[in-house]
Amino acid sequence: xxxxxxxxxxxxxxxxxxxxxxxxxxxxxxxxxxxxxxxxxxxxxxxxxxxxxxxxxxxxxxxxxxxxxxxxxxxxxxxxxxxxxxxxxxxxxxxxxxxxxxxxxxxxxxxxxxxxxxxxxxxxxxxxxxxxxxxxxxxxxxxxxxxxxxxxxxxxxxxxxxxxxxxxxxxxxxxxxxxxxxxxxxxxxxxxxxxxxxxxxxxxxxxxxxxxxxxxxxxxxxxxxxxxxxxxxxxxxxxxxxxxxxxxxxxxxxxxxxxxxxxxxxxxxxxxxxxxxxxxxxxxxxxxxxxxxxxxxxxxxxxxxxxxxxxxxxxxxxxxxxxxxxxxxxxxxxxxxxxxxxxxxxxxxxxxxxxxxxxxxxxxxxxxxxxxxxxxx
Numbered sequence: 001x002x003x004x005x006x007x008x009x010x011x012x013x014x015x016x017x018x019x020x021x022x023x024x025x026x027x028x029x030x031x032x033x034x035x036x037x038x039x040x041x042x043x044x045x046x047x048x049x050x051x052x053x054x055x056x057x058x059x060x061x062x063x064x065x066x067x068x069x070x071x072x073x074x075x076x077x078x079x080x081x082x083x084x085x086x087x088x089x090x091x092x093x094x095x096x097x098x099x100x101x102x103x104x105x106x107x108x109x110x111x112x113x114x115x116x117x118x119x120x121x122x123x124x125x126x127x128x129x130x131x132x133x134x135x136x137x138x139x140x141x142x143x144x145x146x147x148x149x150x151x152x153x154x155x156x157x158x159x160x161x162x163x164x165x166x167x168x169x170x171x172x173x174x175x176x177x178x179x180x181x182x183x184x185x186x187x188x189x190x191x192x193x194x195x196x197x198x199x200x201x202x203x204x205x206x207x208x209x210x211x212x213x214x215x216x217x218x219x220x221x222x223x224x225x226x227x228x229x230x231x232x233x234x235x236x237x238x239x240x241x242x243x244x245x246x247x248x249x250x251x252x253x254x255x256x257x258x259x260x261x262x263x264x265x266x267x268x269x270x271x272x273x274x275x276x277x278x279x280x281x282x283x284x285x286x287x288x289x290x291x292x293x294x295x296x297x298x299x300x301x302x303x304x305x306x307x308x309x310x311x312x313x314x315x316x317x318x319x320x321x322x323x324x325x326x327x328x329x330x331x332x333x334x335x336x337x338x339x340x341x342x343x344x345x346x347x348x349x350x351x352x353x354x355x356x357x358x359x360x361x362x363x364x365x366x367x368x369x370x371x372x373x374x375x376x377x
Contacts, residue, residue: 011035012069014045025049026058033068043072050076058086070094133333139255140263140329146256158261159268166227167269171276173226174219178277181214182206182284190292199293203300206285207308212375215278216316217364220323223270224356228331231262232352235335236345244336254336262328270327271320278316312375319367323360330356 012035015026029035036043049055059065059073074095081095147154186206193199235258238244247254282304289295334352338344 012039012042014042014049023054024056024058026061028061028063030064031059031062031069032064032066036069036072046073046076050078050082053082055082056084056086057082059091060086060088062091065091065094067094129333129337132337133329136255136259136329136333136336139253140260143253143256143260147260153256155257155261158257159265162262162265163269165230166223166266167273170223170226170273174222174273174277175280177218177222178215178280179284181218182210182281182286183288185209185214185281186285186288187292190289194293199295200303202285202289202293202295203303204307206282206289207304208312208376210281210285211278211308211316212312213364213368215281216274216319216323217360219270219274219277219320220327220360220364221357223266223273223324224327224331224360225353227266228327228356229349229353231328231331232335232338232349233345235332236338236348239336239338240340240342240345242340259329259332262332263325266324266328267321268324270324271317274316274320309375315367315371315375319364322363322367326359326363327356330359 012027012029012031015028017024017026057077070091186202189202189205190199193202193205235244238258244254247257286295286297286300289300290297331352334348334355338348
């Protein structure tokens with residue numbers, strides 16, 4: 001038996017009882033990070049004794065055991081519990097935690113198989129997202145056919161509400177950004193055009209760049225960051241509060257009541273916002289051109305239709321419809337991917353904004369390639 005005075009010691013003690021012939025190792029006292037740091041010799045003794053696999057360990061008399069001391073013992077035992085280990089049930093949970101919380105080793109470049117295995121993780125995630133997104137797209141097509149046959153089931157209230165939230169509420173920020181961008185482009189371009197005596201071409205430059213490219217792109221990015229994140233968070237909150245489960249229990253289609261109204265609303269609101277942003281950006285550019293190059297407002301307005309063919313305006317509207325659909329579908333997809341916890345809500349909302357802006361830029365590049373010979377005077 002172990003001496004009672006030793007058991008009540010204020011520091012960790014390692015005992016080898018004589019009656020066991022050195023085959024039993026008994027740990028007593030408080031075994032914690034604080035007490036082990038002050039006794040490095042004890043840690044070395046543990047490692048030496050753990051080499052002998054025939055020894056029996058008794059940790060049932062430990063007064064206090066924390067996760068740091070449990071991890072030290074776990075490593076000394078070769079990351080497995082010794083045979084015939086004597087311990088209390090509450091201590092077993094600490095070692096189970098060590099077992100399931102192993103830190104994965106990072107793959108090295110010398111091990112090609114490991115590199116390929118870890119490289120499959122992002123590819124598998126991309127495949128899962130694409131499959132879920134295509135499934136959502138298919139459901140929208142089925143819902144559209146259903147609404148075409150049953151027009152009374154169209155969710156007009158949801159569509160109207162989303163148009164107001166994503167469109168009307170965004171008029172202020174899009175106007176401010178468009179006006180300032182128009183001033184910036186006009187001012188910087190005028191400095192270069194004055195060097196060549198080509199001040200009049202400021203109208204061509206502003207018209208083509210804003211109506212065809214910058215207007216749709218800026219508007220889509222603002223809506224993606226403002227309304228797309230709000231849509232993802234809205235569906236995520238419904239997941240956390242189990243409202244989605246309630247809708248499913250009532251037999252109400254998630255895609256028909258939550259996704260399709262957002263897709264239709266953004267397909268309507270975003271082209272209108274693009275027209276609004278284009279107008280404000282052109283006004284800003286016109287003001288800057290008058291101040292820096294002395295180009296009158298009437299001259300600017302008369303020359304603009306000649307410099308920018310009307311087809312560029314239609315291309316901008318087509319971008320708006322496409323961008324609106326993509327923003328709504330991606331936002332809803334990540335909203336349904338949220339798990340019922342706050343950490344997942346924040347992560348998926350961030351992913352939604354990043355992916356949406358990336359897709360908008362990719363779609364804009366695709367439009368530029370497809371219509372490279374269209375819309376130039």
